[in-house]
Amino acid sequence: MSQVTFTHVSKHFGDSIAVDDMSLQIDDREFMVLLGPSGCGKTTALRMIAGLETVTSGDVVIGNTRVNDIAASDRDIAMVFQSYALYPHMTVRKNIESPLVARRNGRLNSTERARRVADAADVLGLGDYLDRKPGALSGGQRQRVALARAIVRRPEVFLMDEPLSNLDAKLRTQTRLELVELWRRLETTFIYVTHDQVEAMTMGSKIAVMTAGKLQQVGAPQAVYERPANLFVAAFIGSPPMNLLEGVLETTQAASVPGGRVPVANPASVAAGAAVTVGVRPENLHVGGSDVEATVASIELLGHERNVICNVGPARWVVRQGAHDAPLHVGDTIGLGVDPDYVHVFDTASTARVN
Amino acid sequence: MTTEPTPTTESTPTRRWRNLGWYVLLTALSILVLFPVYMTFIRAISGGAASLFQKKPSLLPVATDWSSFIDAFREGNLGAPLLRSLLVTAIIVVAQTVTSTMAAYAFAFLEFPLKKVLFALIMGTLLLPIEVTLIANVQTMFDLDLINVTDPTFGRTLTALTIPFLATALGVFLIRQGFLGIPHDLLDAARLDGYSDMAFLWKIAVPVTRPIVGSFIVISFLGAYNQYVWPRFAVKSNDYDTIQIALRNFLTDNPNQLNWGFAAALIAAVPVLVLLLVFQRQLVRGLTAGAVK
Numbered sequence: 001m002s003q004v005t006f007t008h009v010s011k012h013f014g015d016s017i018a019v020d021d022m023s024l025q026i027d028d029r030e031f032m033v034l035l036g037p038s039g040c041g042k043t044t045a046l047r048m049i050a051g052l053e054t055v056t057s058g059d060v061v062i063g064n065t066r067v068n069d070i071a072a073s074d075r076d077i078a079m080v081f082q083s084y085a086l087y088p089h090m091t092v093r094k095n096i097e098s099p100l101v102a103r104r105n106g107r108l109n110s111t112e113r114a115r116r117v118a119d120a121a122d123v124l125g126l127g128d129y130l131d132r133k134p135g136a137l138s139g140g141q142r143q144r145v146a147l148a149r150a151i152v153r154r155p156e157v158f159l160m161d162e163p164l165s166n167l168d169a170k171l172r173t174q175t176r177l178e179l180v181e182l183w184r185r186l187e188t189t190f191i192y193v194t195h196d197q198v199e200a201m202t203m204g205s206k207i208a209v210m211t212a213g214k215l216q217q218v219g220a221p222q223a224v225y226e227r228p229a230n231l232f233v234a235a236f237i238g239s240p241p242m243n244l245l246e247g248v249l250e251t252t253q254a255a256s257v258p259g260g261r262v263p264v265a266n267p268a269s270v271a272a273g274a275a276v277t278v279g280v281r282p283e284n285l286h287v288g289g290s291d292v293e294a295t296v297a298s299i300e301l302l303g304h305e306r307n308v309i310c311n312v313g314p315a316r317w318v319v320r321q322g323a324h325d326a327p328l329h330v331g332d333t334i335g336l337g338v339d340p341d342y343v344h345v346f347d348t349a350s351t352a353r354v355n
Numbered sequence: 356m357t358t359e360p361t362p363t364t365e366s367t368p369t370r371r372w373r374n375l376g377w378y379v380l381l382t383a384l385s386i387l388v389l390f391p392v393y394m395t396f397i398r399a400i401s402g403g404a405a406s407l408f409q410k411k412p413s414l415l416p417v418a419t420d421w422s423s424f425i426d427a428f429r430e431g432n433l434g435a436p437l438l439r440s441l442l443v444t445a446i447i448v449v450a451q452t453v454t455s456t457m458a459a460y461a462f463a464f465l466e467f468p469l470k471k472v473l474f475a476l477i478m479g480t481l482l483l484p485i486e487v488t489l490i491a492n493v494q495t496m497f498d499l500d501l502i503n504v505t506d507p508t509f510g511r512t513l514t515a516l517t518i519p520f521l522a523t524a525l526g527v528f529l530i531r532q533g534f535l536g537i538p539h540d541l542l543d544a545a546r547l548d549g550y551s552d553m554a555f556l557w558k559i560a561v562p563v564t565r566p567i568v569g570s571f572i573v574i575s576f577l578g579a580y581n582q583y584v585w586p587r588f589a590v591k592s593n594d595y596d597t598i599q600i601a602l603r604n605f606l607t608d609n610p611n612q613l614n615w616g617f618a619a620a621l622i623a624a625v626p627v628l629v630l631l632l633v634f635q636r637q638l639v640r641g642l643t644a645g646a647v648k
Contacts, residue, residue, distance in 0.1 A: 099549065
């Protein structure tokens with residue numbers, strides 16, 4: 001069993017709090033993505049699982065073992081670093097073999113080691129590069145060596161700290177798919193840290209959104225996208241981000257905002273008159289409705305669609321439009337229709353979702 | 356795909372003139388450095404001629420008498436001192452490399468109480484020239500019976516020659532700087548792989564910083580091999596002279612055969628020359644490491 005559990009885990013660096021009372025259950029064979037902006041504590045959380053940071057308070061449990069006081073090398077985990085952290089003076093073969101030879105106890109014999117290295121190299125297509133040194137490899141190849149070094153030990157849990165951020169865009173997209181395939185093939189737990197919500201959405205079987213050391217929401221990517229738990233998650237997930245506008249709740253099923261009135265299908269749990277922030281994703285708006293009045297400020301052409309950027313009251317909203325819809329011009333005043341089924345209502349003061 | 360040439364702010368002729376300036380300067384400096392070696396060589400092969408003592412000695416050899424090298428080696432009995440010097444040097448270099456590397460590791464990667472104070476203290480010793488501690492060290496050696504005028508055994512002498520130099524602040528500093536340049540992820544990866552502190556030090560940290568450790572070995576060798584002042588006090592029998600002491604004695608004993616003296620000096624320099632040729636590339640890389648990234 002290789003589930004990982006955080007129970008009220010905090011990590012303090014002097015006066016600053018990196019991770020604040022985090023409780024999280026990561027199931028066996030899950031691909032969990034810790035997502036958040038830089039400095040949100042996601043890497044610190046990962047490093048606590050790895051044993052590279054001590055835990056200030058709370059318990060970190062891997063399988064059924066509390067690992068707070070267990071050395072990194074004894075935790076049956078492997079980690080891929082953003083910088084790959086390959087040993088520059090060793091060949092690819094030696095790098096991959098390294099976790100098998102470094103530990104004194106339970107060292108495999110050389111035949112078994114060679115077989116494991118060959119297996120790992122085979123999985124990642126590194127067979128031709130085994131005798132090269134990392135300096136003679138491209139970024140993508142180095143990344144594969146780092147992965148091979150991780151899988152050669154056959155650990156219970158894989159930890160990955162932004163492993164794709166040093167790759168170019170094309171290679172990143174390709175490697176994303178390969179990582180998911182690797183996860184399916186290995187049938188183990190992956191815990192993956194990123195600030196890139198596209199990576200989180202496309203790879204994770206679950207995502208955990210963090211900011212300022214606090215866990216904001218945990219769930220399947222689509223669920224988090226469709227029902228963000230608070231304003232931070234709403235604004236962080238989605239590209240372009242969710243359109244937000246402060247207003248006042250008229251009834252539990254409608255909110256008045258500057259420039260119009262937004263219908264809400266899912267009734268809000270707060271009383272009429274409450275200060276709320278209304279959120280609508282760009283794809284849930286259409287030009288030609290009569291809910292909200294807007295002025296076109298700019299238009300982005302993406303080929304297959306257009307992003308119409310408008311001024312709505314004090315806010316900037318983005319409306320997604322088909323490439324062949326009637327063209328708009330900057331300065332046009334338009335009416336926007338809102339799909340009430342997809343309106344998100346947040347309490348402005350507490351930022352929590354209320355519908 | 357074609358690559359645009361890197362635009363430069365200065366035109367090619369300007370750069371050419373500047374390069375020429377550098378070459379002239381470097382050539383002049385090389386001549387300055389090599390001139391004494393050249394004159395030593397000229398005088399070594401010029402026989403015992405009186406011209407060597409003139410106020411304006413000839414810049415060209417007045418004779419080509421190669422026998423002075425063989426004579427000097429034989430008459431000065433330089434073989435044994437040379438070997439003794441190499442033994443002393445080897446002990447000091449190995450010890451300094453091991454102690455400096457381990458201390459550097461502690462100061463670079465481990466946390467312990469008074470780390471900064473201890474480091475400052477060790478660095479402080481860099482400011483003390485050997486002359487400051489000389490008398491105290493000689494006294495200590497006498498107290499420990501490692502310098503013994505009446506019974507200077509080889510073991511005593513060897514110990515006295517090496518023991519004050521088994522650790523060096525310069526090495527701790529240089530190698531620590533190298534270690535600090537190792538990316539932190541590498542240390543983390545090694546911890547996860549299961550390397551112990553010692554295994555990380557010798558299998559990863561030292562190989563990764565090889566140019567710096569290599570240049571330290573050269574510096575350490577030069578320092579140990581060229582020692583003169585300390586052996587002057589530590590060696591109490593001509594049977595245990597190091598090469599530099601033997602050289603001095605040989606010169607004193609043969610005031611009329613200065614060509615021998617010059618030849619002997621060149622013979623004494625051979626190990627240094629060999630070392631520099633072997634380590635030349637390492638040395639240059641080590642001394643400039645971190646200067647450009």
